[in-house]
Amino acid sequence: MSLSISELEERANEVRQHIINMLAEAGSGHPGGSLSCADIVTTLYFNIMRHRPEEPKWPDRDRFVLSKGHAVPTVYACLAMSGYFPVSELKTIRKMGSRLQGHPDMNMTPGLEMSTGSLGMGLSVSVGMALAGKIDKLPYRVFVVLGDGEIQEGQNWEAAMSAAHYRLDNLCAFLDYNKLQIDGRVEDIMGIEPLIDKWKAFGWHTLEIDGHNIGQIIKAAEEAKETKGKPTMIIAHTIKGKGVSFMEGVVGFHGVAPSKEEAEKALAELA
Amino acid sequence: MPEMVATRDAYGKALLKLGEINPKVVVLDADVSSSTRTANFAAKFPERFFNMGIAEANMIGAAAGLATCGKIPFASSFAIFASARCFEQIRNCVCWPRLNVKIVPSHAGISVGEDGASHQAVEDISIMRMLPNMTVIVPADGLETEQAILTAAEYDGPMYIRLGRAKFPLVSPPDYKFSIGKSYTIREGSDATCIAAGLMVFEALSAAEKLQEQGINLRVINMSTIKPIDKEAILKAAEETGAIVTAEEHTIIGGLGSAVAEVLVEEKPVPMKRIGMPDRFGLSGPPRKLLEKFNMSDADIARAVLEVMGRKKL
Numbered sequence: 001m002s003l004s005i006s007e008l009e010e011r012a013n014e015v016r017q018h019i020i021n022m023l024a025e026a027g028s029g030h031p032g033g034s035l036s037c038a039d040i041v042t043t044l045y046f047n048i049m050r051h052r053p054e055e056p057k058w059p060d061r062d063r064f065v066l067s068k069g070h071a072v073p074t075v076y077a078c079l080a081m082s083g084y085f086p087v088s089e090l091k092t093i094r095k096m097g098s099r100l101q102g103h104p105d106m107n108m109t110p111g112l113e114m115s116t117g118s119l120g121m122g123l124s125v126s127v128g129m130a131l132a133g134k135i136d137k138l139p140y141r142v143f144v145v146l147g148d149g150e151i152q153e154g155q156n157w158e159a160a161m162s163a164a165h166y167r168l169d170n171l172c173a174f175l176d177y178n179k180l181q182i183d184g185r186v187e188d189i190m191g192i193e194p195l196i197d198k199w200k201a202f203g204w205h206t207l208e209i210d211g212h213n214i215g216q217i218i219k220a221a222e223e224a225k226e227t228k229g230k231p232t233m234i235i236a237h238t239i240k241g242k243g244v245s246f247m248e249g250v251v252g253f254h255g256v257a258p259s260k261e262e263a264e265k266a267l268a269e270l271a
Numbered sequence: 272m273p274e275m276v277a278t279r280d281a282y283g284k285a286l287l288k289l290g291e292i293n294p295k296v297v298v299l300d301a302d303v304s305s306s307t308r309t310a311n312f313a314a315k316f317p318e319r320f321f322n323m324g325i326a327e328a329n330m331i332g333a334a335a336g337l338a339t340c341g342k343i344p345f346a347s348s349f350a351i352f353a354s355a356r357c358f359e360q361i362r363n364c365v366c367w368p369r370l371n372v373k374i375v376p377s378h379a380g381i382s383v384g385e386d387g388a389s390h391q392a393v394e395d396i397s398i399m400r401m402l403p404n405m406t407v408i409v410p411a412d413g414l415e416t417e418q419a420i421l422t423a424a425e426y427d428g429p430m431y432i433r434l435g436r437a438k439f440p441l442v443s444p445p446d447y448k449f450s451i452g453k454s455y456t457i458r459e460g461s462d463a464t465c466i467a468a469g470l471m472v473f474e475a476l477s478a479a480e481k482l483q484e485q486g487i488n489l490r491v492i493n494m495s496t497i498k499p500i501d502k503e504a505i506l507k508a509a510e511e512t513g514a515i516v517t518a519e520e521h522t523i524i525g526g527l528g529s530a531v532a533e534v535l536v537e538e539k540p541v542p543m544k545r546i547g548m549p550d551r552f553g554l555s556g557p558p559r560k561l562l563e564k565f566n567m568s569d570a571d572i573a574r575a576v577l578e579v580m581g582r583k584k585l
Contacts, residue, residue, distance in 0.1 A: 063339075106339075106368050114339060115368040118359060124329045125364060128336020128344075131321060135297065135342070155360075158329035166321070 003046055008214045011081065012042040016243045017270050018077035018090055024263035026094035029102070030070040032253040036178040036211070036238040037145055038074050041066075043217045044143055045078040053083035056111050062140050063129045065114045067122020068147035068176065069103040070255070076100050076109070084111035120153025122146065123173065127163050130171040130231075141225065145174045149181030152190045157202065163231040164203025171231040172224040173204075176211060178240035182254050199233040211236025244269055273441045276413030278434040278469075279377040283308025285420035286345065290316045293424050299334055299346045301327045306436070307347040307377040327352045331360040331372070338370040343424055346372060350379035350392035350433060354399055365429045366402040373423045374399075375432045379409075380520035381548060381565065382437040382470060382558040391553035397525025399431040400498045406451060407498040408432045409519075409527075411472040412441045415495055418449035426451060435520075437558045439470040442493070454501040460490030463576045464508035464515050468494050468527045471518040471546070474562070477569035482576060489576055500530045502538075509539040514579035516544050518572050520562075523547040542582035544575040 003011070015038050023029040045051075049062040066075050073093065080087045085099070092098035099108045103117025113129075116122050126144040133140050146156070163171055175195070183189050192198075199206045205227045209216040217236070224232035240254070241247030244266040247258075258266055289296045290312055297319045304310040304322060313320040323330040327348050334344035347353065353376035354361070365372045381391045399407050406428060410416040416434060423430050442457060457472065458479055467475040472493045479489040490512055492504055508515060515535065517528035528545030535543060548565055562568045 114336070115363070118363040121328075121332050121360060121364050124332020124360075125336040125339070127329070128333035128338070129340055130336075131297075131333065132337050132340030132342050135319065136340075155328045155332065158324075158326035159332065162323055162326065162329055162333065165324075 005214050008043055008046055011046050012039045012214070013243070013270055014081065015042050015074060015077040017267055019073045020244070020258060020263050020266045020270070022073045022076065022090050022093045023257040024260060025091045027257055028094060029073060029257050030255050031247055031258060032180065032240040032250070033068060033147060033176065033178065034071040034074045035242045035244065035247065036240045037068070037071050037176040038242065039212045039214055040145060040174050040176065040217055040236055041074045041078055043214050045082055047218055048221045049143060053111065056084065060138055060140050063113050063142045065122045065126045065129070065142070065144040066104055066116055067144050068119065068150055069116035072104045075104065075112070079109065079111040082111070119147065119150040120155040123156050123159035126171055126173070127159050127168065130163070130168040131166060133170050134166070134168070140170070142171045143174070145176055148175060148177045148179065148186050148192060149189070151175065151192055160199065160202040160204065167229050168231045169228050172221060172234065173231065174234045174236050176238050177235055178238045180240045180249070180251050180254065184251055195235055203230060205230050205232040206235065207232065208235045209237070211238035212242055275438040275440055277436060277438045278410050278413060278416040279308045279436060281413035281416035282375060282377070282420055282434055283311040285417040286312040287315060289421065289424050290319070293343065295341060295343045296424055297321070297337055297342045297344050299323055299330050299344055301325055301330050301348040301352065303348055309347050327357050328360050331357045331374070332364050334372045335364040335368070335370050338372050344372050345375050347375050347377065349390060350376035350395045351390055354392060354395035354431070358398055362402055366404045369404045369428055371427050373430045373432065375420070375434060377434045378436045379433045380435055380469065381553045381561045382435050382520060384437065384558045384561065385555050387555040388552040393522045393548045393553065395433060396497055396519070396521045396527065397529070400525065400530065404429055405498065406430045406496070408451070408496055409468040410434070410495055411469060411493045412439065412443055414441055414443040414447060415449050419495070422449055422451060433469065435470060437470065440473050442472050442476060449495065452496045452499045452501060454496070454504040455493045456490060456504070457493050458489070458491040460488035461512055462488045463580050464490040464492060464512045465518055465572055465576065466492045466494045466505065466508065466515060466527070466531050467518040468497060469520050471520055471567070474567070474569045475518050475572055478572035478576065481569060481573045487576065487580070494527060497527055497530055500534065502534050505531055505534045506539050509535055509541045513583045514542045516546060516572060516575045516579055518546040518567070520567065521547050522550065524550060542579040544579050546572050546575055
């Protein structure tokens, strides 16, 4: 059952509504970076990845790691909409006793492959998952979403070296390049350009896409799958807060939840 | 003189056995495989060995990823890098998700010797012990190391197994059986107890012989599992011998001495003294001379025993 691009766009819009509802309900969290990667994560869960919500530990399933763990509302929405747990549970996010922690906890949320939240570590974990797939000659692929500010952490570059060294062509990374981090514009805080050149120099196959264009996301993942002998980095240009006019490109919405009024306004825009 | 074996050598041999019997075992190293002895495994099972280069943080993350896929990764480097440099990776990627990663560093303690302070990990027990879900093992000799490594592969959860570079005498009896969380009373005694770990167990036994000449019977306990600590044995020793000295090749802040003190203070306070690295960095020198320099030799343990015995309430 393959969804058309317009159906996927509808799903992504639904994911965005869940994000707003979750964060407004929680009163805290990270809307900007959750919205910026919504199209990528939605396309992964509903088109690209092979996974079985009814059999979460299926050995051949594709693995997903959200290295920028603060964007977990996006993943929770996709997991719930896939059937890993009831959609009604989304509103418990960040509350005492909830299975939906503020950052991803693999032992609490059905369907999560790894606990993350501390930036700079997800790519290394993905390398380990990809190595395991190579040892066992399993067909699964490993997908990881990194933040742009996150790659200021040096461990990413250790991981980048090792992924190329071990020729991990079963590893595909998306860099959610929304150009903003907590303290301001990435280029002002600690410049990361030239990005494409860096990943190329580290031995990766690199691609540059519009991270809100679902057709481009699908095509890039297909190209990654066909690329042999090296991992693929997809630099996805995105807009922080994408889909909600008053959040788009606004640094302040990195880690501040919308108020009830702001949420209503946002939901009206997304309806 | 008993046989001299470095715990890292016993590790190298144990890994070869594990490689044969357990296909899930994989090994990672950070460019020191010839020193940690993981090179033996690398030569025999190249498809299950990954040299991650001089990048320990990434090694721990990759080990975590392998563990999520059902592998049993053993990750090795020198203790200073495998613990301190990777502390947060171990916290967030191994201990929090309780992944089945075995961190087995070599070159712990001041017995690293001539390489000096930068390479002498004397803080690792302390920082690993504080992590929830972590089990911390400090084998006393080669025999115990081999058993601890084989046991580790059967246990599901994070472990830190601290090994050394120097050759030290075997202290365990041939029929010794290691078990996680169980100490081993290696010598009975009634006047005081020395609770030791690692190569300090040998020093403690040597101190016990010296004291015997003075008519003092020192109990010696090999506390190879630092966490979870064998509370029962500590309380029994406090009850029966009334005075305790701890001995570790590690800073006296936060390690074995602190773990024992935590038990005693809350449940049965008795006179106690910690032998270990004072609050300072090490120096270059031969292991034996360094132990003497930092008051960690058998003679220092014997002196400490006399001191705590003198503080017993009559």
